[in-house]
Amino acid sequence: MMTPPEPRPSDAAMRRALRRASDGSTLDLTEATVLLHARGDQLDELMAAASRVRDAHLRAEGREGIVTYSGSVFIPLTRLCRDRCHYCTFATVPHRLPAAFLERDEVLEIARQGAAAGCKEALFTLGDRPEERWPAARKWLEERGFDSTLDYVRASAIAVLEETGLLPHLNPGVLSWEELSRLRPVAASMGMMLETTAHRLWSEPGGPHYGSPDKEPAVRLRVLTDAGRVAVPFTTGILVGIGETLTERAESLLAIRGIARQYGHIQEIIVQNFRAKPDTAMRGMPDADLHELAATVAVGRLLMPPGVSVQAPPNLVGDEFQLLLKAGIDDWGGVSPVTPDHVNPERPWPALDALREQTSQAGFDLNERLPVYPRFLKGAPGQWTDIRIAEHISAVAKPNGLAADVKPAGLPWQEPDGGLETVGRADLNTTIDTTGRTGDRRGDFDSVYGDWEELRKQLPKAPERLAADVKQGLRLAEANPGALLDQENADVALALMTADGEALETLVRLADEARKEAVGDDITYVVNRNINFSNVCYVGCRFCAFAQRERDADAFRLSVEEAADRAEEAWNDGATEVCMQGGIDPKLPVTYYADLVRAIKKRVPGMHVHAFSPMEIVSAASKAGVSVREWLTDLRDAGLDTIPGTAAEILDDDVRWVLTKGKLPASTWIEVVSTAHSLGIRSSSTMMYGHVDHPGHWLAHLRTLARVQDETGGFTEFVALPFVHRNAPIYLAGVARSGPSRRDNRAVHAMARLGLHGRIPNIQCSWVKLGEEGTAEILRGGANDVGGTLMEETISRMAGSEHGSARTVRQLEELATLAGRPARQRTTTYGSIAAATR
Ligand code: SF4
Known part of the structure; x- marks a missing residue:
């Protein structure tokens, strides 16, 4: 194969380039x-x-x-x-x-x-x-x-x-x-x-x-x-x-x-x-x-x-x-x-x-x-x-990191002995609401997320707003809402997702009617406790204000015993579920996850264990050298009931690469939840929006969830999570916007309700992120569930959410009243509490 000829540069071009090289200037192509x-x-x-x-x-x-x-x-x-x-x-x-x-x-x-x-x-x-x-x-x-x-x-x-x-x-x-x-x-x-x-x-x-x-x-x-x-x-x-x-x-x-x-x-x-x-x-x-x-x-x-x-x-x-x-x-x-x-x-x-x-x-x-x-x-x-x-x-290694003058000898390839002790700021779950976080950013802020300027070049561009017929979209939403997620209706769906004014009001009204038809008037909630067992993580997700370095003042990890104590406390306070997630902590032994589930089930057999995001699952399985299927089977056998469908963010790799840096690709997220569903482990589904994404991504994300649900039927609910910007690194670096607008929140929940109609019956909104009035408004526009009492919520609070880290049952019921409908406690999988073991 011939190399195409290239003209020699002029002397002037060479002199200029050499001068810039000598000056230490950044060279272009x-x-x-x-x-x-x-x-x-x-x-x-x-x-x-x-x-x-x-x-x-x-x-x-x-x-x-x-x-x-x-x-x-x-x-x-x-x-x-x-x-x-x-x-x-x-x-x-x-x-x-x-x-x-x-x-x-x-x-x-x-x-x-x-x-x-x-x-x-x-x-x-x-x-x-x-x-x-x-x-x-x-x-x-x-x-x-x-x-x-x-x-x-x-x-x-x-x-x-x-x-x-x-x-x-x-x-x-x-x-x-x-x-x-x-x-x-x-x-x-x-x-x-x-x-x-x-x-x-x-x-x-x-x-x-x-x-x-x-x-x-x-x-x-x-x-x-x-x-x-x-x-x-x-x-x-x-x-x-x-x-x-x-x-x-x-x-x-x-x-x-x-x-x-x-x-x-x-x-x-x-x-x-x-x-x-x-x-x-x-x-x-x-x-x-x-x-x-x-x-x-x-x-x-x-x-x-x-x-x-x-x-x-x-x-x-x-x-x-x-x-x-x-x-x-x-x-x-x-x-x-x-x-x-x-x-x-x-x-x-x-x-x-x-x-x-x-x-x-x-x-x-x-x-x-x-x-x-x-x-x-x-x-x-x-x-x-x-x-x-x-x-x-x-x-x-020598102290300077170069090779020491020694002959290597074999050593066991295993985790350090001694299990995992509770260390660090383990009371962050409560003191986040009193003393707050120690600083607005972790100590390695300048290095852990990569180069912000390189990142800025990769920001996805929003599509031109389409002049598609909004009325045609609203007619489709009324007659056959699920068809809004068909690819052939992409244009009208985008028109609805970006709708405002009268059109938005009609959209949320249609979503409210679809909600009534799908699940009736009850506003449901679960009594649960969030247990974050470690916030040490080096994945470097750029939206995440939760992760800390091991030596940071706010870092902590919990022993299995401590987590089980918290689960027992929650049970005694009326909880039916513990929701457990943590950072991708390199010091968590691969046995930690199953040990944690077993310890909780032993302590409180009736507690529903809803735990481990797809990112945690795939990371732990990789570390253990087993397939995701094997890993999940072991966890299910240990007592894991369902998994949160978090770590989805936006299921589009172009957005993920900007937003998360090291997190699992979209296809792997789909594979993990689909594998879980095939093993009888149901999951929620989520979308975090309002950062570097645009409405086209929201629709594509909903389409992906619809496709998975058509194949597996394993999603219990869809949870739309507005991006909390205040302490998010990507916002502090000036790359992401400051979360979704009120219009965005209403349109996303309404479109989720309509597009997922006939597929995912429950649309949950997050009081942690929306606050009282915002939640009530969304409950009147397609949502039917307010999630859980949480008892302690650290992830959004670390990101700067101002809506507290816990709600009592009474407060959740008041939220329902504010929305004008009755409240009803449910199980994690939306069953009736009376029929559950409690
Ligand atoms: S989102 Fe999860 S995986 Fe990403 S940095 Fe935060 S704790 Fe780590």
């Missing part, structure tokens, strides 16, 4: 592309600018004058791959291999040799999902009881941690959000080369990535993004000279920069030069020129945000070590005294002494690092790496 052309004196000038940035980076990272490498062993778990990259000799066919995968003992043998030689990293590099292309791979996995290559990767990584103490760095190719979550607890870090964002190199016949499903640039960018959302210290990089233009190369680097800024998880970029190999389709292509490589390293260094290291593999650069050091690298990557580079077996690693000598000629000391870079070890335990490998890491 045009300037980066111009600089990639630099050669001779211009290249020297470019490299000098990059060296200065590298030196500042090293100072900021606390390792001035130190260039690093990672002592590693290369574990080629499988050389089978479902892709067909035209330059690759690593991937092969089954009959050329003794077996589809390395056996566990073979893996451990390599790792043991590495440990004996003092290496710290077990670099798992393997083909992408070979079982999807090669029956031999499928058979091998099946015979050993593994569902997939990734299951085997996980098991092998645990074995390496337990038997040898080497730290796994996983390179298993394209991974989903769920797969990243499942592998995170067994890896110090992970990686995947972006390679290039040039779509044509993937889509056009003859391109190096043609026929390789995992090499689609959009797919790979999604993996980099998801790795950020799951908070995995991540290595990526580009290939230089595979047929990309210099503009495409600069675009690839800029794409990495954007993601690195947004999530802060990119620990290094590898700038790797193409080397033609015999027996490949690209054998006739010239090797990438090393001055071209140096220019790319320098531009990469200038583009990357602070904290991102730049690496060039030392076995691919001939004798040009000094050139690469001048160009701005600060790391040589993995160098193994034990195993060859299986991807480039014809190019042996340099001897460490030679590399040290070369590095010192440039004025640097060569130090060994771990696969995870030091800055990721500075946060709270569990923030960037799982708590279960904390001991493995600290056993081989």
Whole structure:
């Protein structure tokens, strides 16, 4: 495949770009592309600018004058791959291999040799999902009881941690959000080369990535993004000279920069030069020129945000070590005294002494690092790496986070002993209403949510308001309200969702009539108690004012006993339900959830346990290494009755990525609730609106819920949750608006009632967020339920809601009176209290 010619930039353009590079200005695509052309004196000038940035980076990272490498062993778990990259000799066919995968003992043998030689990293590099292309791979996995290559990767990584103490760095190719979550607890870090964002190199016949499903640039960018959302210290990089233009190369680097800024998880970029190999389709292509490589390293260094290291593999650069050091690298990557580079077996690693000598000629000391870079070890335990490998890491790390001069030894991969004690501000549930929160934001406000400016660029744009016929919409709402959520009626539905004035009044009247027809006049409520068992969380949802760092003044977690005490108290006060949710607290043992349910059921067998959001469920299942189905089955067997359908926010990934940063994708939310429903665990459904979303998202969200309900019938109710802005980080950063308007609240509840008519009978409104008058108004416009007494509500109160954290039964009944209808207590699943066990 030919590389399209690119004109050389003018001298003036080069001078301007070099000046901006020397001044430390932020470079754009045009300037980066111009600089990639630099050669001779211009290249020297470019490299000098990059060296200065590298030196500042090293100072900021606390390792001035130190260039690093990672002592590693290369574990080629499988050389089978479902892709067909035209330059690759690593991937092969089954009959050329003794077996589809390395056996566990073979893996451990390599790792043991590495440990004996003092290496710290077990670099798992393997083909992408070979079982999807090669029956031999499928058979091998099946015979050993593994569902997939990734299951085997996980098991092998645990074995390496337990038997040898080497730290796994996983390179298993394209991974989903769920797969990243499942592998995170067994890896110090992970990686995947972006390679290039040039779509044509993937889509056009003859391109190096043609026929390789995992090499689609959009797919790979999604993996980099998801790795950020799951908070995995991540290595990526580009290939230089595979047929990309210099503009495409600069675009690839800029794409990495954007993601690195947004999530802060990119620990290094590898700038790797193409080397033609015999027996490949690209054998006739010239090797990438090393001055071209140096220019790319320098531009990469200038583009990357602070904290991102730049690496060039030392076995691919001939004798040009000094050139690469001048160009701005600060790391040589993995160098193994034990195993060859299986991807480039014809190019042996340099001897460490030679590399040290070369590095010192440039004025640097060569130090060994771990696969995870030091800055990721500075946060709270569990923030960037799982708590279960904390001991493995600290056993081989120096206080500065680089590698200690020790030989690793195996350690159990398990949670620390000792259960979970109640710690921190455990009385926040009550004192939130008296003393309030300690500060309006958590201590890591400036870093945990990523770069707000990058985020602002991703804000969804509201559609033009449609001039569709509102009258036609109202006629449909009256005759066949459920049809409002049919795709073919999207325009009239949007017209109604944005209606105001007379049209809005008619809409809420129709919703009120639909409510009467569906569930009658009773306004229902449940007597329940919210128990938030921990508010420690590093997911970094940008709307969440509840989550705290472990060391923050308002952080707390509750022991199982404390939670059971609160449940018993609630039962004695007349509650029929406990609603329990917590942060994604890295220190919660995987056994905590089922223990909690069992403890409550033991103490108060009649209590309905409504607990664990889909985010908590998927995170805990990932941590435990089991499927969501298995996890939920265990919880159901422990006594879990229903789950809250929270963590839905807006079921549109474009909004979620702005709003939540690390939370589960929309498709996973749907999968978790659908799985729960199929196991007989019903759930509520929710939507949090009024932040960076628009009415089109609300309708799409309702359509998604309608589809799930048509398939499973498992939703008990729909709860619309107005965004509480006051202490929400995304509002404090000026990115989100200040919650929905009164019009929005009325339209959302009315449209939910009408669109979900015949599907979800109960539409609940939240007194916590709407207040007295607001709730009564919504109850007159389609809603029939006011939720629960809550007894203690911390999440909205931390966000700045001003409507208190508890309501007595009498107060809820007064709310119903205010709306002009009778009140009736219900069970969680909307049964009659008289018929329930109480
Ligand atoms: S919403 Fe939940 S998952 Fe997200 S930061 Fe808050 S506590 Fe954590």
